[in-house]
Amino acid sequence: MRVVVVGAGIVGAACARELARAGLVVTVLDRGGPAAGTTAHGEGNVLVSDKGPGPELELAKLSRRLWPEILDGLPEPAGVEWDAKGGIVVATTADGAGALEEFAAAQREAGVTAEPLDAAALAAAEPHLTRDAALAVHYPDDAQVQPSGAATALLADALRHGAGLRTGCELLGVRTESPRREGSRLTGVRTSQGVIDADLVVNAAGPWSGETAARLGAPIDVRPRRGEVLVTAPLPPTVFHKVYDADYVGAVGSGSQDLQTSSVVESTRAGTILIGSSRRRVGFDDRIRPFVLAELARKALRLYPRLAGVQVMRAYGGFRPYVPDHLPVIGPDPRLPGLWHATGHEGAGIGLSAGTARLLRELVTGTAPSLDPEPFRADRPAVLGADATEGAA
Numbered sequence: 001m002r003v004v005v006v007g008a009g010i011v012g013a014a015c016a017r018e019l020a021r022a023g024l025v026v027t028v029l030d031r032g033g034p035a036a037g038t039t040a041h042g043e044g045n046v047l048v049s050d051k052g053p054g055p056e057l058e059l060a061k062l063s064r065r066l067w068p069e070i071l072d073g074l075p076e077p078a079g080v081e082w083d084a085k086g087g088i089v090v091a092t093t094a095d096g097a098g099a100l101e102e103f104a105a106a107q108r109e110a111g112v113t114a115e116p117l118d119a120a121a122l123a124a125a126e127p128h129l130t131r132d133a134a135l136a137v138h139y140p141d142d143a144q145v146q147p148s149g150a151a152t153a154l155l156a157d158a159l160r161h162g163a164g165l166r167t168g169c170e171l172l173g174v175r176t177e178s179p180r181r182e183g184s185r186l187t188g189v190r191t192s193q194g195v196i197d198a199d200l201v202v203n204a205a206g207p208w209s210g211e212t213a214a215r216l217g218a219p220i221d222v223r224p225r226r227g228e229v230l231v232t233a234p235l236p237p238t239v240f241h242k243v244y245d246a247d248y249v250g251a252v253g254s255g256s257q258d259l260q261t262s263s264v265v266e267s268t269r270a271g272t273i274l275i276g277s278s279r280r281r282v283g284f285d286d287r288i289r290p291f292v293l294a295e296l297a298r299k300a301l302r303l304y305p306r307l308a309g310v311q312v313m314r315a316y317g318g319f320r321p322y323v324p325d326h327l328p329v330i331g332p333d334p335r336l337p338g339l340w341h342a343t344g345h346e347g348a349g350i351g352l353s354a355g356t357a358r359l360l361r362e363l364v365t366g367t368a369p370s371l372d373p374e375p376f377r378a379d380r381p382a383v384l385g386a387d388a389t390e391g392a393a
Helices: 010-021 055-072 094-109 119-125 147-160 206-215 247-253 290-303 346-365 386-390
Strands: 002-006 025-030 087-091 115-117 135-139 164-167 171-176 186-191 194-197 200-203 223-232 242-245 260-267 273-279 312-322 329-332 339-343
Touching (some): 002 010, 002 186, 010 025, 010 147, 010 200, 010 339, 025 147, 055 346, 087 119, 115 119, 147 164, 147 346, 171 206, 200 206, 206 223, 206 312, 223 346, 242 290, 312 346, 339 346
Parallel strands (some): 002 200, 025 164, 087 242, 200 339
Antiparallel strands (some): 171 186, 186 194, 223 273, 242 260, 260 273
16 A cells, blocks of 8 residues: 655654554655654653543553653664653642642543652652642653654654655645545645655644645644743753643643643753743744743743743744644544544644554554544544635635
């Protein structure tokens, strides 16, 4: 079977790797280069802490189990910078503590390890964290990768297993059985580098998946959602886990177009500190807004007062693929046989890429799926929403 994967970010790379390892003939195409879009503008989170019980948490648990297995099979995994550092969620108010306690209890029922920390344990784990914490919960399964390095490693493994890569190659449209009719199957894609024959096309174009699907004649409601991150100059060891305010879960789950911010602080192996997180829907406007950065800094100082006066080395932003019901889209599109989607992960694509790719491979090859694929189906109402319907070809 000939497969075209549209998108060379981490989700596309993971899908290409799984399909190539399954013996399919895979071509990855991207109008830029590998990991040059959303993947290059993330923090590399592999999280279970921020997901309540439900399908996305099950996908996160599958991905968390798969990541170490995948890395063990890579010949040169050093660039991935896997760090099973664990996460700590902190509530700084009584109301926040109540909500966090309830959230963590529900996660424990779903099989997530979520350990409350008393003041002494929290101080030992994060000595520079504010002492004004009403509740802190430790998630030992949270981890981090270097996102571009991880995507490159996955893509390199796909190439080792026979996949091809076309960069600077823009998808223009679909080629189908002639004439095009209801139920007509795709036979390839038209690109800026000519026609590529395919039996199956995987739309893994991240925030551009809506546009990609529209060019293929089967629009889906995937929109860009903007986020920014501050990066400090290298510091002595200051932050030892991924630490974030309990407000983060609410910001992730919000569907508001307006700015949503919460404090997320973590270190990198280079000693820099990454400070997030923001979410706002502004289309593909890529301008960095100082007021957003100021809000990130203000909230970070609430958790880590010691960061006051630390030099900020740079700031960057990127777009996440947002779906109104906050669930990824994984599986076949019944409107166009041969079209499949692997997108809509918003800010969780790095962590969820491993499970997404495994589930996609299982569905494509007809093997028993590792989890129920039904919640991620491409024809659910949120995916075929008003925006997608209005843009249908």
